[in-house]
Amino acid sequence: MKAGVLNFPDRRESPTIDQVGVEERAKRFCARSIKKGTKMSALKLAVTMLDVTTLEGADSVGKVRQMCQKAMQPLPGDPSVGPAAAVCVYPRMVKTAAKAVEGSSVLVASVATQFPSGQMRLKERLAEVRYAVGEGADEIDMVISRGQFLQGEYRAIFDEVAACKEACGGAHLKVILETGELTTYDNVRWASDIAIAAGADFIKTSTGKVPIAATLPVTLVMLQAIEDHYDRTGKMVGMKPAGGISNAKLAIQYLVMVREVLGEKWLTNKWFRFGASSLTNDLLMQIRKQETGRYQSGDYFTKD
Amino acid sequence: MAKTEPGPHNFVFGNYAPAPESKDHFKIKKSYDLFIGGKWVKASKKFETINPATGEVIAKVGEAGKKEVGQAVKAARKAFEGEWGQLSGAERGKYLFRIARLIQERSRELAVVESMDGGKPIRESRDVDIPLVAAHFFYHAGWADKLDYAFPGVKPKPLGVVGQVIPWNFPLLMAAWKIAPALACGNTVVLKPAETTPLTALKLAEIFEDAGLPPGTVNIVTGAGETGQALIEHPDVDKVAFTGSTAVGKAIRRAIAGTDKKFTLELGGKAANIVFEDAPINEAVEGILNGIFFNQGHVCCAGSRLFVQESIADKVIKKLKKRMETLIVGDPLDKNTDIGAINSAEQLERIKALVKAGEREGACIWQPEGRLPRKGNWFKPTLFTECAQSHRIVQEEIFGPVLAIQTFRTPQEALEKANNTPYGLSGGVWTDKGSKIFKMTTGLKAGVVWANTFNKFDPTSPFGGYKESGIGREGGVHGLAAYLNF
Numbered sequence: 001m002k003a004g005v006l007n008f009p010d011r012r013e014s015p016t017i018d019q020v021g022v023e024e025r026a027k028r029f030c031a032r033s034i035k036k037g038t039k040m041s042a043l044k045l046a047v048t049m050l051d052v053t054t055l056e057g058a059d060s061v062g063k064v065r066q067m068c069q070k071a072m073q074p075l076p077g078d079p080s081v082g083p084a085a086a087v088c089v090y091p092r093m094v095k096t097a098a099k100a101v102e103g104s105s106v107l108v109a110s111v112a113t114q115f116p117s118g119q120m121r122l123k124e125r126l127a128e129v130r131y132a133v134g135e136g137a138d139e140i141d142m143v144i145s146r147g148q149f150l151q152g153e154y155r156a157i158f159d160e161v162a163a164c165k166e167a168c169g170g171a172h173l174k175v176i177l178e179t180g181e182l183t184t185y186d187n188v189r190w191a192s193d194i195a196i197a198a199g200a201d202f203i204k205t206s207t208g209k210v211p212i213a214a215t216l217p218v219t220l221v222m223l224q225a226i227e228d229h230y231d232r233t234g235k236m237v238g239m240k241p242a243g244g245i246s247n248a249k250l251a252i253q254y255l256v257m258v259r260e261v262l263g264e265k266w267l268t269n270k271w272f273r274f275g276a277s278s279l280t281n282d283l284l285m286q287i288r289k290q291e292t293g294r295y296q297s298g299d300y301f302t303k304d
Numbered sequence: 305m306a307k308t309e310p311g312p313h314n315f316v317f318g319n320y321a322p323a324p325e326s327k328d329h330f331k332i333k334k335s336y337d338l339f340i341g342g343k344w345v346k347a348s349k350k351f352e353t354i355n356p357a358t359g360e361v362i363a364k365v366g367e368a369g370k371k372e373v374g375q376a377v378k379a380a381r382k383a384f385e386g387e388w389g390q391l392s393g394a395e396r397g398k399y400l401f402r403i404a405r406l407i408q409e410r411s412r413e414l415a416v417v418e419s420m421d422g423g424k425p426i427r428e429s430r431d432v433d434i435p436l437v438a439a440h441f442f443y444h445a446g447w448a449d450k451l452d453y454a455f456p457g458v459k460p461k462p463l464g465v466v467g468q469v470i471p472w473n474f475p476l477l478m479a480a481w482k483i484a485p486a487l488a489c490g491n492t493v494v495l496k497p498a499e500t501t502p503l504t505a506l507k508l509a510e511i512f513e514d515a516g517l518p519p520g521t522v523n524i525v526t527g528a529g530e531t532g533q534a535l536i537e538h539p540d541v542d543k544v545a546f547t548g549s550t551a552v553g554k555a556i557r558r559a560i561a562g563t564d565k566k567f568t569l570e571l572g573g574k575a576a577n578i579v580f581e582d583a584p585i586n587e588a589v590e591g592i593l594n595g596i597f598f599n600q601g602h603v604c605c606a607g608s609r610l611f612v613q614e615s616i617a618d619k620v621i622k623k624l625k626k627r628m629e630t631l632i633v634g635d636p637l638d639k640n641t642d643i644g645a646i647n648s649a650e651q652l653e654r655i656k657a658l659v660k661a662g663e664r665e666g667a668c669i670w671q672p673e674g675r676l677p678r679k680g681n682w683f684k685p686t687l688f689t690e691c692a693q694s695h696r697i698v699q700e701e702i703f704g705p706v707l708a709i710q711t712f713r714t715p716q717e718a719l720e721k722a723n724n725t726p727y728g729l730s731g732g733v734w735t736d737k738g739s740k741i742f743k744m745t746t747g748l749k750a751g752v753v754w755a756n757t758f759n760k761f762d763p764t765s766p767f768g769g770y771k772e773s774g775i776g777r778e779g780g781v782h783g784l785a786a787y788l789n790f
Binding site (some may be wrong): 015016018020038040045064267 | 313323431584586587588641756
C-alpha cells in the first residue's frame with residue numbers, strides 16, 4: 001500500500017454486530033454514576049464540544065449572528081465555560097458566520113452535498129462543497145448517498161467521500177451516514193469503515209432531519225470502527241453524534257462511552273463533537289446547578 | 305484497571321468521583337437468631353459474618369447445631385401436615401405473590417445487604433440478583449394453582465419437608481431458586497444459607513413474617529458445613545436440594561445413599577466459551593468478560609475456558625486486554641464498580657494457589673495495571689494465554705476472575721476440547737452463522753448453552769448440569785417436577 005493512496009476497505013475486516021449485545025453494552029455506560037468534580041468537568045467539556053447548529057429554511061443573517069455570539073460566549077460573565085467548538089450552518093450563511101466568529105476559536109462548519117438527502121449529481125454536490133469552503137468554512141458536513149448504499153453500490157460511496165475530501169482542500173470533512181436510514185448496525189459499521197477508508201476526518205451519525213437520529217448504540221458501533229482503524233493504522237478519526245441529544249445527562253453518557261471505548265485521547269473537540277441545538281442551555285443549567293446546588297429558571301439562560 | 309479513590313476527579317484525567325450507594329435507609333441488627341417455626345430462636349453458639357471488602361464484622365449470626373436443625377425439621381413437618389399443607393394452590397400462590405412484591409419493595413435494602421455481605425458490586429446485586437429473586441417468586445406464584453396443567457393426568461403431590469443448602473455466590477437468588485418452587489408445589493422448607501453470606505436469607509425471613517406466611521413453612525438455619533450435614537442427614541427430610549461444590553455434592557450423595565430421599569444437585573462447572581472467526585467480535589469480547597468476571601467469577605456456570613479460533617486469536621486477546629484495563633475494581637457499594645471483592649479469605653487463597661499453578665505449568669499470565677485496595681479480599685481480573693488442556697487452570701474450577709484461553713482450528717476440535725472435562729454445566733458459542741450455532745450447541749455436553757450471549761437467566765428456563773456438574777433441573781416446568789411426587 002503506497003502512502004496517500006486510498007484503498008477500498010476489506011469487508012472481512014468489518015465485523016458483524018450483534019444487536020442485543022451492542023445495545024446491552026451501550027446501556028452499561030448509562031449506569032455509570034458521574035458525580036461532583038467529575039460531573040462538573042464533564043459538563044464543561046461537553047460545552048467545548050458543541051457544534052452549535054441551525055439548519056432551517058428560515059435561517060437569516062440576524063439569527064446566525066446571534067447564534068455565533070452564543071457559541072463564543074455561552075455563559076456571559078463566566079469565561080471558564082466554553083467557547084463551543086463550532087457553529088454549523090447552511091452554505092449561504094457561512095460568510096455571515098465566519099465574520100461573526102472572526103478572532104475567536106470557534107470554527108465554522110457548513111453542511112453541503114445537497115444536505116440532507118444528497119439526491120443530486122456528484123458534480124453539483126462537489127461544487128457546493130467548493131462554494132462553502134470558498135465562503136470560509138473550516139469544516140464540511142457531507143451526507144452520503146444512502147440510496148446507493150442500500151442498492152449495494154458501496155464503491156460509489158467510497159468514491160463520493162474521497163471526492164468530497166479532495167474538494168474540501170484544507171477544510172475538515174465530516175461524513176454523515178444518516179444511520180436512521182441505514183437501519184441496521186451491520187450497515188452502520190460497514191458505512192463507517194468505507195467513510196474512514198475514503199478519508200473522512202470525522203464520521204457523524206445524522207442530519208437531524210429524519211425521525212431516528214443519534215443513539216448510544218449506533219454511536220458505539222461507529223466508535224468501534226474508529227477504534228479498529230486506529231489499532232490497524234495508528235490514525236485517529238473523530239466522531240460526531242448529532243440529533244436527539246437534548247440534555248446534559250445524555251451528553252455525559254456519550255462522553256463516558258468515548259472515554260471507555262476510545263480513551264481520553266479522544267476527549268477534546270478535535271476528536272469529538274456534539275451536533276445539537278437545544279443541548280447548550282441544559283448543559284449551562286446543570287453547570288449552574290453544580291455550582292449553586294439549585295436549579296435556576298430558564299429565564300437566566302440566553303435563548304439565541 | 306481503574307479504581308475509585310480520593311484525588312482529583314477531572315473527567316478526562318482522573319478516576320470517577322466515588323458514587324457510593326447509601327446504607328442509611330435500613331438497619332442490620334447486631335445479632336441474628338435462627339428462624340424456626342415462625343419465631344426467632346436463639347442458637348447456643350454464634351458466628352460472625354464479615355464484609356469481604358473491608359474485613360469488618362457486620363453481624364453475629366446463630367450457628368444451628370443438630371438440636372436446632374431437628375427443631376426446624378419438626379416445625380416444617382408440622383406446617384406440612386398443618387396449615388400450609390391444607391392450603392389450596394391458589395392460596396399458596398397468593399403468599400408467593402405477596403412475597404415477590406415485598407421483595408420488590410425492599411429491593412434497595414436487599415441489594416445493599418447482598419453487596420456488603422458477599423462483596424459483589426451493587427450494580428449486579430441491584431440490576432441482576434434482586435430483580436431475578438422477585439422474578440422467581442412471581443413466576444412460581446403463577447404455577448401454584450396450575451400444577452395439574454403442568455403435569456396433566458398424573459396428579460402431582462408435594463414431597464413433604466425439603467432440606468436446602470445454598471452457596472455464597474448468589475445468596476438470595478439461590479434461596480429464591482430453592483424456596484419458590486418448593487412452596488409453589490406445596491412443600492415446606494428448611495434452608496441453610498452459606499456461612500459467609502447469611503444476611504439476605506435472614507432478611508428474607510423478615511419478609512416471610514411480614515407476608516404472614518404460616519409458621520414453619522420456611523425455616524432458616526444458619527451455620528457452616530456441619531449444620532448443612534445435620535440437615536441433609538436428618539431422617540425426616542424428604543428431599544435434599546443442594547447448590548455448591550462438586551466435592552460436597554459427592555459427599556451428599558454418599559450421605560443419602562440407601563435412603564429414599566430425593567435430591568437435586570447443582571454443582572461446579574468449567575464452561576467453554578467458543579468464539580469463531582465470523583463472530584460479532586466486539587460483542588463477543590463483552591460476552592467473554594461478562595462470562596468470566598461477572599460476580600468476580602464466583603459463578604458455577606462461568607465461561608472460564610475461552611476457545612478462540614486461531615485466525616482471530618490475537619485480535620480478540622488484544623481487545624480483551626484493552627477492555628480489562630477499563631474495568632473498575634473496588635468498593636462493592638460504589639455504583640461504578642465493575643468487579644467487587646472476593647467472597648472470603650479462604651476463596652482468595654484457593655484462587656491464588658490455582659493461579660500460581662497456572663504460572664508454574666507454563667501458561668502466560670496477564671493482569672491489568674493498577675493497585676487493589678489494601679483492606680479486604682481482592683484479586684485482579686486475570687487472563688492466561690498459551691493454555692493447554694492438561695493445565696490445572698483448564699481442568700479445575702477456579703471460581704474466581706481467572707480466564708484460561710486456548711485456540712482451536714476447526715469446529716470439531718473446539719467441540720472435542722470443550723467436552724473434554726468432567727463438568728458440563730454451561731457453554732457459549734459465538735458466530736454469525738445460524739447453522740453453526742445449532743451444530744455446536746447440540747454437540748456441547750452441557751445443561752445450558754448460550755449463543756452470542758452469556759450468563760442470561762430466566763425463571764422460565766431450566767438450569768442444571770451434565771456429568772459432575774450435577775443432577776436435576778431448577779427453573780421452568782422441569783424445576784417444578786423436582787419438587788413433586790407423581
